[in-house]
Amino acid sequence: MSLDPDTPPTKRASRAGAKATTAATSAPAADLRLYKSADWDYDTLQRIYDAVEDIALNELKLDIYPNQIEVITAEQMLDAYSSIGMPLFYKHWSFGKHFARDELLYRKGMQGLAYEIVINSNPCISYLMEENTATMQTLVTAHAAFGHNHFFKNNYLFRQWTDADGILDYLAFAKGYVAQCEDRHGVEAVERVLDAAHALMGQGVHRYPRKRRPDLRSEERREAERRAHGEQLFNDLWRTVPTSKGRKTRQATALDKRRALLGLPEENVLYFLEKTAPRLTGWQRELLRIVRNIAQYFYPQSQTKVMNEGCATYVHHRIMRRLHEKGLIDDGAFLEFIHTHTNVVFQPGYSDKRYGGLNPYALGFAIMEDIERVCVAPTEEDRAWFPDIAGNGDPYGTLKNVWADYRDESFISQFLSPKVIRDLRLFQIKDDEGEDQLMVESIHDERGYRRVRRALSRQYDVAYRDADIQIVDVDLEGDRRLVLHHRMLDGVALNEESPRVLQHLADLWGYDVLLQEIDPGEDTVIEEHVASPRGGFG
Amino acid sequence: MKIIDRRLNPGGKSLSNRQRFLRRARALVRQAVRSGTATRSIKDVEQGGEVTIPADGVREPTMRRSGEGGVRDYVLPGNREYVEGDEIDRPEGGGGGRGGAGGDGDGVDEFRFVLSADEFLDLFLEDLELPDLAKRKLTGAAVQTFRRAGFSVTGSPSSLDVPRTMRNAMARRLALKRPTRDEVELLAAELALREAETPDAPDLETLRAELAAKRAKLRAVPYIDPLDVRYRRLEPTPKPIAQAVMFCLMDVSGSMTEHMKDLAKRFYSLLYIFLKRRYPRVEVVFIRHTHHAEEVDENTFFHSPETGGTVVSTALEEMLRVVRARFPVADWNIYAAQASDGDNLPSDNAKTAALLETDVLPLCQYYAYLEVGQEEDPLPGFGDRPSALWRLYSLIRSPTAPMAMRKVRHRRDIYPVFRELFSRQDARAAPGSPA
Numbered sequence: 001m002s003l004d005p006d007t008p009p010t011k012r013a014s015r016a017g018a019k020a021t022t023a024a025t026s027a028p029a030a031d032l033r034l035y036k037s038a039d040w041d042y043d044t045l046q047r048i049y050d051a052v053e054d055i056a057l058n059e060l061k062l063d064i065y066p067n068q069i070e071v072i073t074a075e076q077m078l079d080a081y082s083s084i085g086m087p088l089f090y091k092h093w094s095f096g097k098h099f100a101r102d103e104l105l106y107r108k109g110m111q112g113l114a115y116e117i118v119i120n121s122n123p124c125i126s127y128l129m130e131e132n133t134a135t136m137q138t139l140v141t142a143h144a145a146f147g148h149n150h151f152f153k154n155n156y157l158f159r160q161w162t163d164a165d166g167i168l169d170y171l172a173f174a175k176g177y178v179a180q181c182e183d184r185h186g187v188e189a190v191e192r193v194l195d196a197a198h199a200l201m202g203q204g205v206h207r208y209p210r211k212r213r214p215d216l217r218s219e220e221r222r223e224a225e226r227r228a229h230g231e232q233l234f235n236d237l238w239r240t241v242p243t244s245k246g247r248k249t250r251q252a253t254a255l256d257k258r259r260a261l262l263g264l265p266e267e268n269v270l271y272f273l274e275k276t277a278p279r280l281t282g283w284q285r286e287l288l289r290i291v292r293n294i295a296q297y298f299y300p301q302s303q304t305k306v307m308n309e310g311c312a313t314y315v316h317h318r319i320m321r322r323l324h325e326k327g328l329i330d331d332g333a334f335l336e337f338i339h340t341h342t343n344v345v346f347q348p349g350y351s352d353k354r355y356g357g358l359n360p361y362a363l364g365f366a367i368m369e370d371i372e373r374v375c376v377a378p379t380e381e382d383r384a385w386f387p388d389i390a391g392n393g394d395p396y397g398t399l400k401n402v403w404a405d406y407r408d409e410s411f412i413s414q415f416l417s418p419k420v421i422r423d424l425r426l427f428q429i430k431d432d433e434g435e436d437q438l439m440v441e442s443i444h445d446e447r448g449y450r451r452v453r454r455a456l457s458r459q460y461d462v463a464y465r466d467a468d469i470q471i472v473d474v475d476l477e478g479d480r481r482l483v484l485h486h487r488m489l490d491g492v493a494l495n496e497e498s499p500r501v502l503q504h505l506a507d508l509w510g511y512d513v514l515l516q517e518i519d520p521g522e523d524t525v526i527e528e529h530v531a532s533p534r535g536g537f538g
Numbered sequence: 539m540k541i542i543d544r545r546l547n548p549g550g551k552s553l554s555n556r557q558r559f560l561r562r563a564r565a566l567v568r569q570a571v572r573s574g575t576a577t578r579s580i581k582d583v584e585q586g587g588e589v590t591i592p593a594d595g596v597r598e599p600t601m602r603r604s605g606e607g608g609v610r611d612y613v614l615p616g617n618r619e620y621v622e623g624d625e626i627d628r629p630e631g632g633g634g635g636r637g638g639a640g641g642d643g644d645g646v647d648e649f650r651f652v653l654s655a656d657e658f659l660d661l662f663l664e665d666l667e668l669p670d671l672a673k674r675k676l677t678g679a680a681v682q683t684f685r686r687a688g689f690s691v692t693g694s695p696s697s698l699d700v701p702r703t704m705r706n707a708m709a710r711r712l713a714l715k716r717p718t719r720d721e722v723e724l725l726a727a728e729l730a731l732r733e734a735e736t737p738d739a740p741d742l743e744t745l746r747a748e749l750a751a752k753r754a755k756l757r758a759v760p761y762i763d764p765l766d767v768r769y770r771r772l773e774p775t776p777k778p779i780a781q782a783v784m785f786c787l788m789d790v791s792g793s794m795t796e797h798m799k800d801l802a803k804r805f806y807s808l809l810y811i812f813l814k815r816r817y818p819r820v821e822v823v824f825i826r827h828t829h830h831a832e833e834v835d836e837n838t839f840f841h842s843p844e845t846g847g848t849v850v851s852t853a854l855e856e857m858l859r860v861v862r863a864r865f866p867v868a869d870w871n872i873y874a875a876q877a878s879d880g881d882n883l884p885s886d887n888a889k890t891a892a893l894l895e896t897d898v899l900p901l902c903q904y905y906a907y908l909e910v911g912q913e914e915d916p917l918p919g920f921g922d923r924p925s926a927l928w929r930l931y932s933l934i935r936s937p938t939a940p941m942a943m944r945k946v947r948h949r950r951d952i953y954p955v956f957r958e959l960f961s962r963q964d965a966r967a968a969p970g971s972p973a
Binding site: 042045046049053059066067068069070075077078082083091092093094095096097099100101103104107123127130145172187191195196199200201202203286288323347348349350351352355358424425426427428429430431432433436437438439440443444445448449452455456458460465466467469488489490491492493494495496497498500501502504538 | 539540541542543544545549551552554555556557559560561562563574589596597598599600601602603604605606607608609610612613614615616617618620621622623624625626627629649650651652913924
């Protein structure tokens with residue numbers, strides 16, 4: 001145990017202690033403060049970093065990639081916004097469009113800029129804005145360079161899907177490749193492919209890790225193991241057991257064979273196009289691959305928004321509090337931090353004008369704080385709900401497991417406690433198209449906790465959130481029409497932009513495309529969309 | 539941990555993306571720019587600024603589950619009143635945007651962003667061209683640039699001219715017969731050899747003396763002397779700039795309504811912006827006239843009421859006077875734009891025609907006549923009769939004269955007319971270019 005769990009009495013005591021040290025700061029010897037005004041320079045940043053690192057590594061025991069901190073201007077922050085936060089990206093008009101919009105909003109004061117952006121790479125790059133005060137730089141360092149960094153390095157989704165070592169190199173390659181294609185084939189031609197690929201980006205990820213083709217050596221080893229196992233269990237009696245004659249073998253139809261050959265059904269549309277589309281040329285396939293790889297790189301982020309921000313917020317909160325307790329920042333700085341922190345984790349109610357959905361910072365932070373409370377000072381209710389962790393006295397260890405092994409959906413369904421539901425006053429509404437009125441299904445009471453939790457967890461589940469679209473059939477020897485199914489969930493159809501996306505898909509595929517929206521319950525086709533290629537590709 | 543200061547990195551990283559975006563949306567943006575100028579005050583045209591284009595042309599579609607329909611569950615925070623089983627009326631507007639998964643950008647059918655002044659004007663004045671840009675003139679108040687002009691013995695270290703300095707040094711060393719270091723070393727070696735062989739040979743003494751003399755000379759004559767140093771000399775030279783003067787002539791007699799003046803003003807503003815894009819220096823002269831003409835400032839020109847008859851030739855005379863006094867034809871590109879409702883004193887017509895044809899047009903790069911009319915359509919049978927000036931000018935107009943005339947009734951016509959007058963035509967490159 002490195003850090004005293006902050007039960008209220010110790011907290012109050014240490015606050016008083018901190019106040020005493022700041023009161024004594026008039027005597028120069030006792031002045032431990034990292035900075036004395038809002039101004040900062042590179043020495044200050046270094047001191048701040050060292051102090052934060054000390055707490056993060058030695059007390060919270062975080063496990064991080066090496067850090068690289070970059071100080072940038074507001075304009076560079078806008079640049080970074082437009083290229084999804086990445087330090088380098090290929091050129092495309094849509095990034096210019098986003099830049100133009102963000103710039104307008106920023107200039108008009110309708111939208112502030114983020115204090116930081118952090119990139120999941122090794123070394124982990126954090127951008128700090130030059131306008132930040134020294135306190136903000138401390139907060140941001142703790143938040144991004146340690147909180148997010150730890151999450152990126154340890155969460156299973158990031159480990160599984162992203163390659164932090166290679167991403168910057170890959171982006172550099174992508175940028176160079178796109179530029180090269182533009183030189184060779186013209187900006188317009190490249191733009192058409194990228195437009196189409198961007199439209200299909202949401203359908204360009206592998207949602208499950210594919211089966212790796214085993215290599216010869218491991219095949220041999222498995223074969224030997226299997227034989228050894230068979231020898232161990234050999235029993236001659238089995239020979240005498242009667243078996244049914246003429247075992248039913250499923251008649252593989254031509255259709256099944258055809259699908260199997262193409263690996264259908266396939267939900268990664270971009271992957272399928274890259275491998276199979278008959279009319280694309282090599283560079284076009286490579287462009288699809290680039291877009292697909294980038295989509296895949298960001299796939300974990302969309303699934304861990306609450307956890308990622310919760311983790312970073314929790315970490316910065318603990319670190320800032322420890323800095324204050326140690327007398328490294330003074331009361332003024334701490335109040336400034338509290339002010340910012342409170343803004344970040346502010347959750348307006350549903351009827352509030354400011355309400356814009358659940359704030360991932362607020363939700364994540366609330367649940368993680370609650371996990372700590374359950375570990376340290378559980379109530380009877382907590383013991384009933386969380387027998388595994390209640391009172392185990394190791395909040396950081398527990399949290400680190402949580403950060404490593406869960407995503408938003410599983411995190412909420414496991415750890416959203418009745419207390420948090422009560423605090424946030426969560427309630428669940430059912431909106432059925434067929435009914436005249438909305439129905440309150442459950443609220444924060446004994447009957448409702450589990451249902452609210454299940455419903456909220458579902459709200460973050462990609463399997464519910466994303467449309468289930470799959471390529472199911474194509475007859476490459478016939479008319480080559482590509483058939484896709486959207487298996488509707490809860491009767492929700494595709495959005496009205498879908499025909500445009502389908503048009504892009506048809507352009508890439510080069511032949512007709514049919515999308516059927518299917519009600520999986522009754523297996524009936526609700527709606528059909530058809531698109532024909534506009535030509536000009538390949 | 540590394541801290542890197544990126545603030546010094548070159549900015550405009552997303553510039554090329556922006557250009558791509560503008561190129562893609564060009565048609566839309568151009569249209570937005572042009573229709574935008576109809577609503578905004580024309581003075582602000584130069585400022586660039588916000589434009590709104592329909593989002594349709596720059597849409598980035600995605601395929602998602604629709605935001606409405608079907609059976610949905612929402613989990614919301616901040617419940618104060620409801621208990622399980624309550625029924626709530628659907629909120630107005632179809633309940634879109636309630637859930638967190640609503641997505642951004644739905645239902646946005648316009649895209650707004652800011653164009654820089656340059657981008658704005660580029661689009662605004664696209665395909666326009668000034669006739670006859672040929673005159674380039676040196677003026678006293680022009681910008682100065684520095685040009686290389688020989689060498690000097692003084693200067694800053696950064697402008698030291700090494701080859702020239704070394705050449706001088708070499709010439710001096712040759713002239714003063716400075717021995718080279720090799721020469722001295724060779725002599726010293728020879729002496730040492732001889733001394734070792736025959737320590738008391740008689741010619742050794744002369745050799746020693748020679749060596750001593752050479753060494754002394756080596757010390758006395760420096761390799762590079764301050765005398766040798768030369769610096770590159772830079773001389774300020776005036777840079778030729780093209781300059782233009784624009785004459786705004788307007789009839790301010792009682793028959794000109796506010797609406798007509800507004801039309802004229804818009805036309806002048808456009809012309810001014812356009813000239814400013816092409817010339818680094820543009821002067822504007824306002825001449826108003828009734829039965830007599832005077833040069834006035836801008837405010838008086840547009841806003842001060844004046845009554846009287848209409849004698850166009852006075853304005854032309856006033857313009858000629860100003861040109862003679864302040865804008866020598868050799869130095870200035872002269873543009874004139876006349877706005878009038880077409881009235882003129884019948885007895886003045888002959889004089890006006892003569893002045894214009896023989897004196898004014900030869901001076902001008904371009905002379906535009908804009909006839910402004912009432913906003914309402916003319917009464918049938920009444921209106922479309924050409925006015926006195928129009929008939930007069932029609933006679934003068936010839937393919938070789940740098941003159942154009944158009945009629946404008948409505949604010950929305952101003953820009954098209956302006957474009958028409960200045961649109962890029964290869965056919966027009968030939969006439970009207972005496973320079």
